[in-house]
Amino acid sequence: MTAFAFDWLNLLIRWAHLVAGIAWIGTSFYFIALDLSLRRRDDAPAGVTGEAWEVHGGGFYHVQKYAVAPPSLPEHLAWFKWEAYLTWVTGFALLVVQFYFDASAWLIDPGVMALEPWQAIAISVASLAAGWFVYDGLCRSPLGRHTPALTAVVYVLVVAAAWGYTEVFSGRSALVHAGALIGTLMAFNVFAIIIPNQKKVTAALLAGEDPDPRFGDIGKQRSVHNTYLTLPVLVLMVSGHYPMVTGHPHAWLLVALIIAGGGCARHFLVHHEVGTAFRSIAWTLPVMAVALAAAVWLTAPAAPGPSRAGAEGVSDTEVLEITRTHCASCHSERPTNPAFPVAPKNMVLATVDDLRRYAGLIELQTVQNRVMPLGNMTGMTDGERSRLGAWLAAQSR
Numbered sequence: 167m168t169a170f171a172f173d174w175l176n177l178l179i180r181w182a183h184l185v186a187g188i189a190w191i192g193t194s195f196y197f198i199a200l201d202l203s204l205r206r207r208d209d210a211p212a213g214v215t216g217e218a219w220e221v222h223g224g225g226f227y228h229v230q231k232y233a234v235a236p237p238s239l240p241e242h243l244a245w246f247k248w249e250a251y252l253t254w255v256t257g258f259a260l261l262v263v264q265f266y267f268d269a270s271a272w273l274i275d276p277g278v279m280a281l282e283p284w285q286a287i288a289i290s291v292a293s294l295a296a297g298w299f300v301y302d303g304l305c306r307s308p309l310g311r312h313t314p315a316l317t318a319v320v321y322v323l324v325v326a327a328a329w330g331y332t333e334v335f336s337g338r339s340a341l342v343h344a345g346a347l348i349g350t351l352m353a354f355n356v357f358a359i360i361i362p363n364q365k366k367v368t369a370a371l372l373a374g375e376d377p378d379p380r381f382g383d384i385g386k387q388r389s390v391h392n393t394y395l396t397l398p399v400l401v402l403m404v405s406g407h408y409p410m411v412t413g414h415p416h417a418w419l420l421v422a423l424i425i426a427g428g429g430c431a432r433h434f435l436v437h438h439e440v441g442t443a444f445r446s447i448a449w450t451l452p453v454m455a456v457a458l459a460a461a462v463w464l465t466a467p468a469a470p471g472p473s474r475a476g477a478e479g480v481s482d483t484e485v486l487e488i489t490r491t492h493c494a495s496c497h498s499e500r501p502t503n504p505a506f507p508v509a510p511k512n513m514v515l516a517t518v519d520d521l522r523r524y525a526g527l528i529e530l531q532t533v534q535n536r537v538m539p540l541g542n543m544t545g546m547t548d549g550e551r552s553r554l555g556a557w558l559a560a561q562s563r
Contacts, residue, residue, distance in 0.1 A: 170507055176263050183256035190249035191396055195436070197246075198393045201386075203440040204231055213237065234379045235367050243368075247361050254353035261290070261346060265339050268505050271541045275336035289334055290343060297327055297347045298354050305388070313387075320391075321425060324348060328421035336541055337412040338405075344421050345402030348395050355388035393436065398428035410465040413535025420461055427457030467534055480557040482518050488554055489515050492544040503540075525558050533558065 204216025213232045220227045265273045269283035273290070281289075301320060309316050327347055331340040363381035370377040401424050405411045411420055430450035437447045495503045497515040513524055521528065531538040532546075533555035539546055 172263070172267070172505075173507070176260070179256055179260045179263055183253065183260050186249055186252035186256055190253045191400075193246045193249055194389070194393050194396060198390065198436055199439050200229060201231070202436060202442070204229075234377045234382050235371055239368065239371055245361070245364070247356060250353050250356035254349060254357075257346065257349055261342075265290070265342070271503075271505060271543060273335055273339045273541075275541050276545070277542050278332075278336060279334050281334070286335065293327065293330070293343070294347055294350045297323075298350055301351050302354070302358070305391075310387070321422075324425060325418060325422045329418035332417050337409075337414070337417060337535075337537055341402050341405040341412050341417055341421065344418075345399045345405070348399040348402065352392045352395055352399070355392055359388045360385045394429045394432050395425075397432045398425040401428060409531045409535035409537040413531070413537040414465055416464070419464060423457040423461045423464075427454045427461075430454050430457075467530075480553050480560070482557075485521060485554060485557045486518065488546075488550050489521065492539045492546045492550070495544070496540065521558075522561055525561060529555065529558050 200218060200220075203218045203220075205218065206216050207214075210217065211230070213234070213236060214230045215233045217228065217230045220229065266283075266287050269286050273286045274281050274283065300323060304310065304316060304319055304323070309319060324344070324347065328340070328344040331343045334340070335343060363385045366381050367377040402421065411417060414420060430453045434447050434450040434454075438444070489497075493515045495501060496506050497509045497513050499509070499514055499516070501507070501509055511527075513527070514520055515524065515528075528538075533551050536542075536551065
């Protein structure tokens with residue numbers, strides 16, 4: 167497949183993933199907000215536990231929720247499932263196209279762990295499957311009846327997985343895999359728990375039987391899990407564009423902060439939207455502030471170390487040779503790396519003036535965060551990074 171065709175395939179799958187994800191997130195946000203906005207009424211019909219009046223698009227809506235199900239099913243019943251299914255399917259397809267097709271460049275970093283492409287792909291797939299079975303087992307266990315304890319254990323599980331990914335994969339793919347794991351938990355909550363339980367309730371009604379209320383309780387539990395994981399997974403899935411995150415030596419700590427801060431942000435937004443008293447949700451604001459401050463502090467650029475600060479006499483010729491060895495396969499007028507028909511970001515690094523022009527990006531991605539060269543396929547050494555950093559620092563003086 168040519169790089170041109172590959173880029174189009176990547177773009178189309180990414181577009182489909184965004185469309186499906188927006189639809190799924192929208193329904194998830196709406197139904198959680200709807201559930202929290204329900205109000206009880208003394209003269210409500212039998213089985214109705216709450217109702218809500220809403221206005222949107224020039225019209226008014228009257229929504230009622232039954233404890234388990236209405237006495238009889240209406241002729242038309244809307245199911246919300248394909249948004250979740252398609253989000254996961256397109257997301258996994260994007261994982262294949264972006265990371266599996268060229269695993270040596272995108273998935274593997276020899277400086278982290280030397281793997282064959284098939285080994286890295288097998289670890290990726292197996293970890294996503296194992297994560298679901300462990301999570302689902304926890305929810306089904308007696309621990310699942312104790313929300314605070316379950317929340318803490320699942321939080322530790324995801325952060326531990328993120329740490330594991332940083333010990334195996336390249337920085338960019340490690341955090342995306344943490345997001346893919348969370349997305350897998352969310353999608354399979356819908357596919358394996360929520361929808362099957364709703365089908366069981368529907369089947370009982372059609373058979374003239376009383377549905378088991380336990381099915382509704384379990385479905386709601388998993389739906390709530392999904393809505394609190396939504397904001398963290400969005401950050402993780404776009405993290406590959408930000409080397410200060412993916413290139414951090416302890417990126418798993420950033421995942422921990424993202425989940426904590428994102429979960430609190432979702433709690434604040436959904437409760438504020440339905441009119442919960444501010445004093446009841448104000449505690450989320452300092453938690454978010456601390457998480458953000460800690461993330462900024464962790465990712466702040468470090469001062470030049472002794473080896474770099476003392477590196478003197480780095481000539482233009484030496485820096486150009488480093489660039490030709492480690493950068494030119496991608497960042498040239500005619501890249502030799504088959505993954506790039508043109509230089510990424512149109513950055514051509516062929517002359518000293520080019521290096522000065524893009525000094526900030528080179529400093530950030532190659533010297534500080536070490537995410538370039540891609541997958542370190544050219545084997546750039548720490549010494550070369552220090553020499554390059556010293557030359558860049560000299561240009562700014």
